[in-house]
Amino acid sequence: MKIIVCAKQVLDPETPSSIFKIDRDAKRAVPPPGADPVVNGFDEIAMEAALRIKASVGGSITVVSMGRSFVMDVIKKPLAMGADELILLQDDAFETADSFVTTNVLAAAIRRIGKFDLILCGRQASDWDNAQVPLGLAELLDLPCLTFAKNVELSNGSVRVQRVTPDGHEVLEAVLPALVTVSNELGEPRTPSIKGIMASTRATPTVWGLGDLGVDPSSCARVELVELFIPAREKRCEMIEGEDDTDAGRKLALKLREAKLI
Amino acid sequence: MPEGNGVLVVGELSEARLIATTSELLNAGGKLANSLGQPLHAVLLGTNLSNASEEAASLGAGKVFLAEHPLLDEGHVEAHVTALQQVCQQAQPSVLLIARTQLGREVGPRLAFRLGVGLAQDAVGVSVDPDTKKLLVTRPVYGGNALAVVALSCIPQIVTVRPKAFEVAAKDESLRGEVVRVPVEIPTSVVRTRVVERVSGEAAGVKLEEARVVVAGGRGLGGPEPFQELEKLAKLLGGTIGASRPACDAGWIDARSQIGLTGKTITPDLYVAVAISGACQHMAGCSGAKVIVAVNNDPKADIFKEARYGVVGDWRKILPAFTEAVRELVR
Ligand SMILES: Cc1cc2nc3c(=O)[nH]c(=O)nc-3n(C[C@H](O)[C@H](O)[C@H](O)COP(=O)(O)OP(=O)(O)OC[C@H]3O[C@@H](n4cnc5c(N)ncnc54)[C@H](O)[C@@H]3O)c2cc1C
Ligand SMILES: Nc1ncnc2c1ncn2[C@@H]1O[C@H](COP(=O)(O)O)[C@@H](O)[C@H]1O
Numbered sequence: 001m002k003i004i005v006c007a008k009q010v011l012d013p014e015t016p017s018s019i020f021k022i023d024r025d026a027k028r029a030v031p032p033p034g035a036d037p038v039v040n041g042f043d044e045i046a047m048e049a050a051l052r053i054k055a056s057v058g059g060s061i062t063v064v065s066m067g068r069s070f071v072m073d074v075i076k077k078p079l080a081m082g083a084d085e086l087i088l089l090q091d092d093a094f095e096t097a098d099s100f101v102t103t104n105v106l107a108a109a110i111r112r113i114g115k116f117d118l119i120l121c122g123r124q125a126s127d128w129d130n131a132q133v134p135l136g137l138a139e140l141l142d143l144p145c146l147t148f149a150k151n152v153e154l155s156n157g158s159v160r161v162q163r164v165t166p167d168g169h170e171v172l173e174a175v176l177p178a179l180v181t182v183s184n185e186l187g188e189p190r191t192p193s194i195k196g197i198m199a200s201t202r203a204t205p206t207v208w209g210l211g212d213l214g215v216d217p218s219s220c221a222r223v224e225l226v227e228l229f230i231p232a233r234e235k236r237c238e239m240i241e242g243e244d245d246t247d248a249g250r251k252l253a254l255k256l257r258e259a260k261l262i
Numbered sequence: 263m264p265e266g267n268g269v270l271v272v273g274e275l276s277e278a279r280l281i282a283t284t285s286e287l288l289n290a291g292g293k294l295a296n297s298l299g300q301p302l303h304a305v306l307l308g309t310n311l312s313n314a315s316e317e318a319a320s321l322g323a324g325k326v327f328l329a330e331h332p333l334l335d336e337g338h339v340e341a342h343v344t345a346l347q348q349v350c351q352q353a354q355p356s357v358l359l360i361a362r363t364q365l366g367r368e369v370g371p372r373l374a375f376r377l378g379v380g381l382a383q384d385a386v387g388v389s390v391d392p393d394t395k396k397l398l399v400t401r402p403v404y405g406g407n408a409l410a411v412v413a414l415s416c417i418p419q420i421v422t423v424r425p426k427a428f429e430v431a432a433k434d435e436s437l438r439g440e441v442v443r444v445p446v447e448i449p450t451s452v453v454r455t456r457v458v459e460r461v462s463g464e465a466a467g468v469k470l471e472e473a474r475v476v477v478a479g480g481r482g483l484g485g486p487e488p489f490q491e492l493e494k495l496a497k498l499l500g501g502t503i504g505a506s507r508p509a510c511d512a513g514w515i516d517a518r519s520q521i522g523l524t525g526k527t528i529t530p531d532l533y534v535a536v537a538i539s540g541a542c543q544h545m546a547g548c549s550g551a552k553v554i555v556a557v558n559n560d561p562k563a564d565i566f567k568e569a570r571y572g573v574v575g576d577w578r579k580i581l582p583a584f585t586e587a588v589r590e591l592v593r
Contacts, residue, residue: 013405017542017564020407029404099371100380126543128403128410129523130383132371139375144454145339147368160458166364166526167518168462174455184507184524185517222380226398227411237556237572245575249583252555252573257591259571261532261553262499 001059001154002116003050005083006106006133007043009067009075012036013126020230027228029127039077042122044189046182047078049152050120051190057154060084062113066105068095079200080192086205087113093210098223099128101215103136108213110141118159119179123148134181144174150185266356266417269295270327272346272369273306273318274361280317282430283361287423288321289431290388291359294397297390300356303327304439305349307334307342319439321431326439327353329446338453339368345446346373352444355418357397359388362422370422380414386427397421405523406542406549426529426550468502470519475501475532478521478548479509482537482558482577486514492536495585498592501530504548506538522547536577540565557581 011029021030031037039047050061063078066089079086089109097105110119119141124131138145149161150169160173164183192200210217240255242248256262269291273284288304295302304323306314308330315326329349333341342365350358350373358373360366362384374381386409387400397419403410414420470476477496479489489503496503503519510520521528523546533551537558538544545568548554556569557577566572573580 011404013543014541015407017407017567020404022408029408098380100375103375123524126405129401129405131367132381132383135368135371136375139372145368145372146455164517165460165462168460170460171458172455173458184511188511222374222415223382224413224415225410226413228403229409230407231409233567235568235570237566237569239566240571240573245573245579246583248573248575249580249585250587252557252571252580253584253587253591255571256532256555256588259553262588262592 001053001057001118003053003059003061004110004113004116004119005043005046005050005061005063005078006119006121007047007063007065007078008040008125009037009065009070010040010125010127012038013041022228022230024229027225036071037074039074040122040125042124042126042182042184044077044081045184045186046120046122047081047083048189049149049180049182049186051082053118053152053154054082059117062087064089064106064109064113066094066097066102066109068092076200076203076205077192079203080196081190082196086203088205088207089213090207091210093217096225097217098221099130099132099136100222101217101220103133103140104215104220105213105217106133107137107140108215109208110137112208112213117176118154119143119177120152121179121181123181123183134179138179141179144178146172146174146178147181148183149180150183152180152182266354268301268303268353268355269298269357269359270353270355270418271302271304271323272358272360272366273304273314274363274365275306275308275314278310278313280314281361281363283363283423283425284318285321285430286425286428287359287361288318288323290423290428291357292322292431294357294388294390298356298395301325303353303355305329305346305353307331307345309335315439315441320433320435320437322437323439325442327442327444329444331446331448333448333450333453337365339365339372340452340454341448342369343372343376344448344452347376348446349444350377350418358418358420360420360422362424366422370420374420377418379416379418379420381420381422382412382414383422385421385423388421388423402546404542406546424527426527468500470502470504470526471528473502473528474530475499475534476504476521476528476530476548476551477501477534477536478504478506478538479515479536480506480538481508483509483514488577489515491581491585495534495581495588498585498588499532501532504528506544535565535569536581538565539563540568
């Protein structure tokens with residue numbers, strides 16, 4: 001079983017909004033000083049799904065990541081978790097890539113990898129929140145696409161997922177090769193073992209540039225970023241105080257009554 | 263850039279009627295159509311479309327394109343993409359608006375890739391650049407920490423729109439649209455995922471998306487039991503309970519109760535957030551609430567930046583007293 005996991009390096013989404021900064025001229029987020037990026041949370045979950053499949057039916061896991069530059073300790077985390085191979089698609093031109101460029105580059109890389117049975121992606125990347133690349137990959141690579149999986153199982157040449165829906169879930173099936181996106185309901189990604197971390201530090205990722213992939217970013221781009229800004233929050237909060245917490249709770253009720261909210 | 267004409271709203275149906283989001287799209291689309299000096303149209307996919315078609319016309323659609331096919335009733339993404347590709351060929355819209363529902367958020371991107379055009383996901387604002395006549399789409403990024411304004415370089419410009427970001431359109435029963443049937447061909451082979459089973463349990467009581475009052479709990483509740491306390495309060499207020507993602511992930515409450523960027527979007531009159539820090543990804547789902555009330559023991563918690571009323575302290579003390587006082591007041 002050959003599994004490809006698409007994983008993106010992103011600004012830590014837990015960055016508190018008080019220190020989240022934008023460079024309006026460059027139209028990009030400025031990482032807080034000293035803060036490392038992370039592997040997109042949903043992609044770690046995709047990695048977890050891949051490892052569970054590998055444990056049950058065997059096979060290999062190749063991680064593909066596209067970006068302008070990488071922090072090695074960060075992007076090697078999937079290797080530390082147990083991936084067999086890491087391919088970095090790296091080029092200065094990827095700095096401003098939109099989802100259409102990203103998808104075309106990833107598709108080219110996946111074609112270059114050649115044979116595979118399953119592609120696993122996160123449901124969305126927590127920087128631009130597009131939730132678009134996996135659907136685009138399914139189109140470009142002509143694959144069945146199963147989204148929002150909380151469980152992924154392979155058997156007899158097909159994949160079966162439990163897909164999270166707003167009021168429950170559905171069980172979907174498709175013939176391999178296929179693409180699956182995972183959601184947080186799948187469960188926490190495992191923590192790398194010391195042994196895994198040691199092995200990952202020794203591993204050297206394969207690096208492919210634009211020249212290896214034969215994609216022209218400018219002809220794939222479809223979205224122009226006109227402006228990026230932090231919205232003003234103008235709400236002011238009225239703090240309800242009391243002699244103690246119990247009193248404050250009671251006063252809150254009275255306040256809401258006064259405001260005709262209850 | 264090839265011209266296109268008209269703003270085309272992709273309608274979505276539930277039990278043969280338009281969902282509220284379609285009406286929101288017709289409202290937003292109508293304004294865009296005005297700024298562009300182009301007509302507003304709608305397209306409906308499925309079977310049994312006549313009532314919904316009249317509804318779409320009364321909400322402002324000049325033409326209502328009907329793509330009738332039984333495969334379109336099942337919510338198969340591939341079938342919808344195939345049909346919409348054919349509809350676009352005939353209607354040649356300059357703008358296509360799709361609701362970012364479970365179906366729309368997949369149909370939009372796949373259609374864009376199929377047509378080779380651009381798309382903006384999850385719009386909360388749309389306008390027209392007065393000079394270029396291009397669409398300017400505002401969408402939250404970085405979990406809602408920032409807003410991006412994007413323009414799309416091909417026609418049609420496809421936008422999926424966040425539900426509840428716009429008011430519903432005004433209804434005028436006297437409006438009659440022109441019905442245009444589009445013969446769509448959808449080979450069964452386009453549908454490549456098979457639904458083995460659908461498990462849907464409507465939660466008892468008030469539906470989260472429709473509740474006027476939502477009492478939500480976060481990681482600071484520490485376990486499943488406190489949600490029973492929240493439930494009591496919610497019942498008294500005629501509402502229902504919700505939760506942050508960590509509370510759902512921990513299994514303290516059903517995942518269907520998750521509110522936020524990757525959960526549900528709600529716009530209740532009153533949102534009571536208990537032991538929720540107010541991360542932007544959470545607020546993405548509830549910042550449209552008319553009034554937010556926060557209970558949190560950290561005076562610096564971000565939730566107080568969005569709340570109208572706040573109490574700093576331990577929910578274990580505050581909540582029972584609050585619930586008791588509410589019980590007396592609403593009696
Ligand atoms: C791409 C992406 C999508 C996401 N989607 C969502 C989403 O849809 N919904 C969502 O909710 N999150 C989402 N998240 C997660 C989000 O970033 C936050 O991690 C999460 O919302 C935090 O949940 P919380 O407020 O319950 O927990 P915490 O941030 O841990 O906050 C708990 C709060 O409880 C308070 N507290 C603790 N004890 C007490 C006490 N005794 N009395 C009173 N207060 C107390 C603490 O002061 C703290 O403020 C997403 C994240 C990413 C990256
Ligand atoms: N630059 C990238 N490198 C690798 N995978 C990516 C990249 N961008 C997006 N993906 C994959 O596509 C998913 C959805 O991303 P997006 O469409 O950008 O929200 C992510 O969770 C990843 O699995």
